[in-house]
Amino acid sequence: MVDLLALLKKMTVKQKIGQLTLLDFKNQARLEDIKEGRVGALLNIGLDQDTNELQRISMEESELKIPLLIGDDVIHGFQTIYPIPIAESCSWNLDLIERNTHFAKLEAYSHGINLIFAPMVDITHDPRWGRIMETCGEDPYLTSQMAKAKVRGIQKAVDGKIVASCPKHFTGYGAVEAGLDYNTTDYSIHRLKNLYLPPFKSALDSGALTIMSAFTTFNDQPIASSRFLFEEILRKEWGFEGVLISDWAQIEQLIPHGVAKDKYEASLKALSLGIDIDLASKVYLEFLEKVIEDNPDLEEKLDSAVLRVLKLKAKMGLFDNPYTKKVIKPLGADLRKMAKEAADEAIVLLKNDSGVLPLTNTEEKILVIGPYVDDKDVHLGAWAFKGNPKTCISVKEGLEKTFKKAVFYEVKPNDSINYDKIKELSLDVSKIIVTLGEPRDYSGENHNRQFLDLPFNQNELVDALATFNKPIIALVFSGRPLAITDLNKKAASILWCWHLGVEAGNSITSVLTGEVNPSAKLTQTFPKTLGQVPIYYNRYQTGRPELLSYVDGNLEPLYPFGFGLHYGNIKYSQMEVKYSADILQLVVKVLLENESNYPIYEIVQVYLSSKYNQKLRPVKELCGFKKEMIEPGCQKTVEISLALEEHFEDTELMNELTLEIMAGPNSQEGLKQTVQVKGGQVWLISKS
Ligand code: BGC
Numbered sequence: 001m002v003d004l005l006a007l008l009k010k011m012t013v014k015q016k017i018g019q020l021t022l023l024d025f026k027n028q029a030r031l032e033d034i035k036e037g038r039v040g041a042l043l044n045i046g047l048d049q050d051t052n053e054l055q056r057i058s059m060e061e062s063e064l065k066i067p068l069l070i071g072d073d074v075i076h077g078f079q080t081i082y083p084i085p086i087a088e089s090c091s092w093n094l095d096l097i098e099r100n101t102h103f104a105k106l107e108a109y110s111h112g113i114n115l116i117f118a119p120m121v122d123i124t125h126d127p128r129w130g131r132i133m134e135t136c137g138e139d140p141y142l143t144s145q146m147a148k149a150k151v152r153g154i155q156k157a158v159d160g161k162i163v164a165s166c167p168k169h170f171t172g173y174g175a176v177e178a179g180l181d182y183n184t185t186d187y188s189i190h191r192l193k194n195l196y197l198p199p200f201k202s203a204l205d206s207g208a209l210t211i212m213s214a215f216t217t218f219n220d221q222p223i224a225s226s227r228f229l230f231e232e233i234l235r236k237e238w239g240f241e242g243v244l245i246s247d248w249a250q251i252e253q254l255i256p257h258g259v260a261k262d263k264y265e266a267s268l269k270a271l272s273l274g275i276d277i278d279l280a281s282k283v284y285l286e287f288l289e290k291v292i293e294d295n296p297d298l299e300e301k302l303d304s305a306v307l308r309v310l311k312l313k314a315k316m317g318l319f320d321n322p323y324t325k326k327v328i329k330p331l332g333a334d335l336r337k338m339a340k341e342a343a344d345e346a347i348v349l350l351k352n353d354s355g356v357l358p359l360t361n362t363e364e365k366i367l368v369i370g371p372y373v374d375d376k377d378v379h380l381g382a383w384a385f386k387g388n389p390k391t392c393i394s395v396k397e398g399l400e401k402t403f404k405k406a407v408f409y410e411v412k413p414n415d416s417i418n419y420d421k422i423k424e425l426s427l428d429v430s431k432i433i434v435t436l437g438e439p440r441d442y443s444g445e446n447h448n449r450q451f452l453d454l455p456f457n458q459n460e461l462v463d464a465l466a467t468f469n470k471p472i473i474a475l476v477f478s479g480r481p482l483a484i485t486d487l488n489k490k491a492a493s494i495l496w497c498w499h500l501g502v503e504a505g506n507s508i509t510s511v512l513t514g515e516v517n518p519s520a521k522l523t524q525t526f527p528k529t530l531g532q533v534p535i536y537y538n539r540y541q542t543g544r545p546e547l548l549s550y551v552d553g554n555l556e557p558l559y560p561f562g563f564g565l566h567y568g569n570i571k572y573s574q575m576e577v578k579y580s581a582d583i584l585q586l587v588v589k590v591l592l593e594n595e596s597n598y599p600i601y602e603i604v605q606v607y608l609s610s611k612y613n614q615k616l617r618p619v620k621e622l623c624g625f626k627k628e629m630i631e632p633g634c635q636k637t638v639e640i641s642l643a644l645e646e647h648f649e650d651t652e653l654m655n656e657l658t659l660e661i662m663a664g665p666n667s668q669e670g671l672k673q674t675v676q677v678k679g680g681q682v683w684l685i686s687k688s
Contacts, residue, residue: 002319004310007064008303014038015064016306017288022071022245022279025049034068035061038285040309041069041115041277047079047386051112055322067313067322071115071166074154075134075383078108080335080502081391083346084381084443084479085120087498089136090520090564091345092603092627094149100338101153103328105163107335112324114316115164117212119150121199122169125534127524128179130447133382133479133499135174137523138536138561140195141622141646144202151206158327161317167203169214169247171229172196176216179533181446185216190616192218198646201238209312210243213275215250222257224250230274243312245277246270252281263287271298276305331391336503343507345601348496349518349565350526356431356471356492358514358567365405367425368395370435370461370475373410378437378477381499382444391502395435395475398505402513413439413456419464426468433473433512434465436487440499443479452483452530459486466490475508481526485558496522514567519601519627521564521666528558537561537667538618545619562605562622562666568596570630574637575663575671579682586642586682590663590671594630603627604638607667608647611658611674620667623647644677658685 008016015037022041023029033039034057045051051070058068076082082100091097105116120134121143136146147167154165172192175185187196204211211234214223223229224246234240251270254260260269267283268291278284292299313319328335349357359366372378376392396408409425411417426432436458441447453459454476465472471492476484477499488494495518500507510516527535531550535557542548548555574591588606606624610617624640640663644653656678664670674685 002314004307004314007310008307011064011306013289013292013299013302016302017284019066019306019309020277020288021282021285022069022277023282024280028280028282031057034058037062037064040066041071043071043279045070045072045112047111052323055112059322066310067318069115069313070112071117072108072113073118073383073385074104074108074113074116075118075120076381077104077339077384077387077501078111078113079330079386079388080104080107080339081380081384081387082339082342082501084133084499086133086135086137086479086524087346087500088342089142089146089523090348091342092142092521092625093345094145096342096345097146098149098153100342101150102156103335103338105154106158106328107330109158109163109324110326110328110330113163114161114318115166115210116154117166117168118154119147119165119167119203120169121147121167121203122174123195123199124174125536126176126179127452127480127482127527127533128449129174129176130181130382130443130449130479131174131445132524133443138525139523139538139622140198142523142625143199147199147203148206151203151208155207155209159325161321162209162315164209164312164316165203166210166212166245167200167208168212170200170211170223170234171214172218173214173216179448181448182215185218197233204238204240208242209315210245211240212245212247213250215247215253217257222254222259224254224275225259225269225273227273235274241308243276243308244274246275246279246281248279249281251275251278251283264291267291268295268298271301271305276308339501340503340506343500343503344510344516346498346500346520347507347511347518348520348522350494350496350559350563351488351491352565352567353492356473357512359431359512360514362402362513363405364403364430365407365428366403366431366433367407367409367429368399368433368435369409369422369425369465370411371413371456371458372435372437372477373408378440379500379502379504381440381501382447382479393503393505395505395508398509399512402509411457411461415457417457417460417464422464423468426465426470429470431471431473432465432468433475434462435475435477436462437477437482437497438479440479449480452481452527452533454482454484454487462487462490473512481524483527483529483558485528488558514598517567517598517600518564519566519603521562521603522559523561525557525561526559528556529553532557538621540616541619560666560668564603564666566598566600566602568594568598568600570600570602570665571595572664572671575673577661577673577675577682577684580641586644586677588624588640588642588661588663589637591635591637592628592630593635594632597632599629599631601627601629602665604640605664605666605670606640606642607662607670608642609660611660613652620662621647622667
């Protein structure tokens with residue numbers, strides 16, 4: 001065991017600052033920086049770099065022999081790319097998410113990564129924002145559950161060590177106005193506490209060892225200088241003792257934010273307010289020594305930050321053994337199998353008129369057309385830096401093994417639509433599968449959109465196909481919800497495929513043929529038009545709810561939060577609400593009946609609307625869910641416990657609550673009961 005206090009004591013100010021410096025290995029760090037103790041953490045290490053050699057330099061050639069943190073953005077896989085997070089969240093499958101996060105970590109660890117900049121637990125109401133693809137959707141309760149699963153997955157021990165998780169971006173980053181990354185954010189403390197903070201609290205309660213701050217602002221401060229968020233909330237209220245890491249060059253950004261006049265002042269502010277690690281702005285490295293010299297009382301702050309970093313490294317087991325070994329074969333068959341399972345559960349069936357799907361007759365001649373017929377790149381999605389398009393299965397590669405008579409025809413984004421050619425191709429086919437949507441660089445950091453429609457020549461292509469009177473099955477790839485009202489009229493079936501990762505083509509084939517029955521449900525509302533944005537299901541209660549309207553269209557989304565179809569139908573009946581032995585636990589029971597010949601994996605959702613409160617609440621809020629397999633022709637009673645303490649403060653729970661509880665297949669449909677709850681008792685008021 002290293003004596004950390006003794007180690008701290010013998011460090012010079014320069015060496016201390018080194019421990020608070022995280023550099024981009026590609027563009028900023030030199031091996032001498034490691035040797036001379038100027039850097040304690042690195043990111044952006046290429047696959048060709050031997051990370052053990054970097055640790056060796058630190059452990060053998062530097063004076064203090066402190067191991068390195070080696071970070072990476074393992075957002076949806078490392079080399080084996082899984083569905084993008086918003087797609088994965090549509091599985092509502094916490095076990096699968098935890099397992100896959102753990103295996104992605106194993107692949108990253110095999111390359112020496114010991115700090116993962118994830119989970120991203122931001123929430124947004126604006127699909128124009130490019131980073132919506134990294135989120136778990138719009139609901140704070142669901143995001144919190146997924147945050148916990150992901151932290152557990154990342155921090156589950158490997159090789160006797162812990163890889164540290166770094167939930168991000170603390171906080172309110174998704175509130176950027178107009179969906180414009182890095183833009184102004186302005187929201188109330190009520191919204192902060194009820195929407196943006198809960199997923200971070202959950203991630204830290206699950207033991208996340210570090211946290212990353214957001215590029216944006218809260219109240220009158222950039223977050224990098226927010227005393228309220230860092231001192232009041234994070235350290236005092238939540239008692240977080242782990243390491244607070246800035247986002248990329250964020251400390252330096254206090255200058256353009258207009259709250260620091262130069263880098264000297266920026267580093268002084270950031271250290272004073274508690275940012276432990278400076279990620280890539282190098283201002284600690286270049287200015288902190290002078291800051292400390294001028295303000296000796298700040299050395300205490302410096303020491304606390306350094307001690308937190310040293311404790312982190314000790315907790316992770318790095319002082320005992322900083323070296324890594326291959327604990328799993330990168331891109332191995334087992335990892336691909338998990339990527340396939342995740343993709344199977346991420347594809348959302350939005351529409352299926354007259355049961356066009358599944359395609360049970362594989363002898364059918366179908367036309368597969370559009371920009372993504374044999375494209376591999378689209379499936380990687382954003383934030384897949386170590387992914388390789390060659391490892392992805394295209395739609396064509398997936399389908400051609402099964403549909404021997406299929407005809408494949410690529411229409412590239414800039415091609416003019418050759419109407420005669422596609423008419424000819426369509427003549428003797430029974431159905432048309434059209435691949436549509438956004439390339440992967442249409443989402444991700446600072447990849448925002450002004451429009452939410454299908455880009456390039458795709459509307460023209462769909463218009464042409466619609467004139468042939470053949471059922472159209474649309475496969476749509478995207479990093480966000482799109483406003484596809486027109487496509488929705490023209491296509492008989494729509495499968496929302498997001499960016500599905502390496503197994504895309506195989507999963508799409510499984511779903512199209514019915515080998516896999518789609519089970520995913522949306523975690524973000526799909527608007528009808530761009531003008532409905534911001535749009536989300538859990539808006540606050542308003543004074544004239546019946547008057548909320550537009551003169552040129554209604555408020556209804558195209559597809560609501562929680563929506564997704566299967567092949568076959570589930571009937572809900574016999575809803576009951578009870579108290580369990582635990583005084584705060586309401587239990588909802590509902591009977592599910594699978595009336596079809598397909599096995600159905602149903603995501604049962606429970607929402608509550610609170611009828612009378614001391615403060616504003618959402619019109620409806622998700623408060624429980626369960627994913628259950630119901631075999632063909634079978635019934636099952638599903639029981640869901642609602643943790644009211646996650647939704648109400650203790651004082652609110654002491655009062656009498658009147659709750660409308662809805663159990664159903666999505667946020668708009670379900671069986672309802674209104675109950676009164678007080679002192680461990682529940683009275684039924686009405687049923688519908
Ligand atoms: C992003 C973070 C990311 C960091 C390191 C920043 O630009 O906002 O999410 O973890 O870069 O790559």
